[in-house]
Amino acid sequence: MNLIIVRASLNDGALTKRNGVMDGLYLDNAATSFPKAPGVADAVAGFLTNSGCNINRGLYTASFEAANIVYETRELLCNLFNFPKPENVIFTKNITESLNVILKGLLKPGDHVIVSSMEHNAVMRPLASLAEKGVELSTVLCNNKGELRTSDLFLHIKSNTKAVIMTHASNVSGTILPLEEVGKLCKEHNLFFIIDCAQTTGFLSIDFVRLNADALAFTGHKGLLGPQGIGGFYLNDKLVSLVEPLIEGGTGSASESVLQPNYMPDRFEAGTLNLPGIYGLNASLRYLIAEGITTIREKELNLVHRFIQNVQTIPGVSLIGPDLNQDRTGIASLNFLNHDNAEVSYQLFKDFGIMTRCGLHCAPAAHHTLGTFPQGTIRFSFSHFNSIQDVDYVINSLIKTFRI
Amino acid sequence: MLFYTNSSAIKFAKLIKKSNYIGELIPLPRKLTSSCGMGVKFHFTRDLTEIISDEIEKIYAVEGNQYKLVYRAEE
Numbered sequence: 001m002n003l004i005i006v007r008a009s010l011n012d013g014a015l016t017k018r019n020g021v022m023d024g025l026y027l028d029n030a031a032t033s034f035p036k037a038p039g040v041a042d043a044v045a046g047f048l049t050n051s052g053c054n055i056n057r058g059l060y061t062a063s064f065e066a067a068n069i070v071y072e073t074r075e076l077l078c079n080l081f082n083f084p085k086p087e088n089v090i091f092t093k094n095i096t097e098s099l100n101v102i103l104k105g106l107l108k109p110g111d112h113v114i115v116s117s118m119e120h121n122a123v124m125r126p127l128a129s130l131a132e133k134g135v136e137l138s139t140v141l142c143n144n145k146g147e148l149r150t151s152d153l154f155l156h157i158k159s160n161t162k163a164v165i166m167t168h169a170s171n172v173s174g175t176i177l178p179l180e181e182v183g184k185l186c187k188e189h190n191l192f193f194i195i196d197c198a199q200t201t202g203f204l205s206i207d208f209v210r211l212n213a214d215a216l217a218f219t220g221h222k223g224l225l226g227p228q229g230i231g232g233f234y235l236n237d238k239l240v241s242l243v244e245p246l247i248e249g250g251t252g253s254a255s256e257s258v259l260q261p262n263y264m265p266d267r268f269e270a271g272t273l274n275l276p277g278i279y280g281l282n283a284s285l286r287y288l289i290a291e292g293i294t295t296i297r298e299k300e301l302n303l304v305h306r307f308i309q310n311v312q313t314i315p316g317v318s319l320i321g322p323d324l325n326q327d328r329t330g331i332a333s334l335n336f337l338n339h340d341n342a343e344v345s346y347q348l349f350k351d352f353g354i355m356t357r358c359g360l361h362c363a364p365a366a367h368h369t370l371g372t373f374p375q376g377t378i379r380f381s382f383s384h385f386n387s388i389q390d391v392d393y394v395i396n397s398l399i400k401t402f403r404i
Numbered sequence: 405m406l407f408y409t410n411s412s413a414i415k416f417a418k419l420i421k422k423s424n425y426i427g428e429l430i431p432l433p434r435k436l437t438s439s440c441g442m443g444v445k446f447h448f449t450r451d452l453t454e455i456i457s458d459e460i461e462k463i464y465a466v467e468g469n470q471y472k473l474v475y476r477a478e479e
Contacts, residue, residue, distance in 0.1 A: 064442065067410060067414055067429075068414060071411055071414040071418075074411075086415065087409070252410060253408070253409050253410060254408070263408040263409045264409070265411055266409050266410075266411075
């Protein structure tokens with residue numbers, strides 16, 4: 001295998017070129033985080049090397065130990081998100097699967113749901129297919145910075161409105177949506193409130209109870225700094241019985257019955273779990289809790305603010321989404337007015353090893369809202385493992401690219 | 405003690421450990437259940453109502469090598 005050495009930070013010196021290929025500085029953390037939290041790789045490898053057994057299926061100590069780690073990981077997620085009950089934490093392979101289970105398990109023909117115009121396709125595609133089966137969908141239009149006014153959402157509530165599904169923050173612009181206000185409104189109008197936390201876990205302090213949420217979907221491999229292939233969701237007790245499982249099969253419990261058990265978490269966890277992924281997530285959650293979400297957020301904001309301040313001095317660069325003085329996540333999306341965004345992104349990698357994400361970011365609705373459809377943007381998404389030197393390197397590379 | 409789910413068994417095992425009871429997670433004897441799960445075996449002489457929850461399916465008292473049903477959840 002010829003591997004590019006992907007670097008999280010320039011702290012250890014300049015990037016090098018080998019065999020004509022530049023090593024990479026990774027700035028695509030909104031897609032998946034790199035590097036992962038310290039201890040994640042060891043936890044995954046340790047499980048595969050030393051233990052490797054399934055849970056709920058074997059009656060030996062190693063199996064019990066794995067079962068304990070799985071349960072403990074549910075508890076860590078409760079600790080981080082203020083979920084009330086560990087058994088209502090369900091593991092899936094990623095947040096897309098989580099959202100599919102919740103939406104397809106809950107919504108019936110004749111139901112009406114409301115979303116923002118900043119949603120990712122992980123929400124929009126399941127809803128589009130449900131719409132063909134008779135689920136009604138309303139979209140609250142956000143402004144051109146991606147901001148949502150709760151009073152606009154109120155106007156869409158009808159007698160058959162069942163739920164509001166909303167992203168916590170845009171994966172394109174980094175705009176943070178006012179979930180606490182939306183949660184209150186949902187509670188007043190007896191609507192289920194389903195949250196997509198793909199972009200905010202490990203960055204914002206998330207309190208399930210305070211947000212008045214009924215369901216929350218998360219993934220392990222972005223801000224939670226765990227491996228790919230592990231995600232999950234939380235349901236409150238009311239939704240547990242209303243959401244029909246998408247997958248049925250062996251759970252190692254109630255084995256005498258051919259019916260899927262109704263008990264949590266078994267109701268939604270048929271088949272073998274991604275145990276290496278859960279061991280990895282366990283390690284990353286411990287890191288996040290020890291490090292503190294606030295510390296991580298401040299580091300990332302410091303980097304992204306420095307980036308925005310400097311990039312805005314380059315002619316022909318337009319910052320999409322919130323202004324510098326507004327709340328945002330650790331990402332910045334740019335539109336290059338005199339250049340093709342894809343060409344700039346490619347040049348940044350080819351000449352300077354900078355890895356960004358250009359295009360529509362699987363969120364065409366958001367790009368329509370932000371006025372960047374169909375050209376898309378280049379997204380720079382930072383991690384708290386990045387340094388000030390990394391930011392300055394990117395700025396200097398952009399300046400060199402445009403030969404200003 | 406038999407639970408509806410293995411998660412409940414793990415949760416209860418953690419609780420008794422915290423409360424300093426002597427006990428552990430065990431594979432459930434086949435004569436007690438056809439489920440392939442785990443249960444908790446521990447030393448307890450006080451009033452059962454102190455520990456009953458809706459996660460518990462059955463409780464057996466161990467007398468020598470005999471199991472005597474002392475609690476069963478209502479269906």
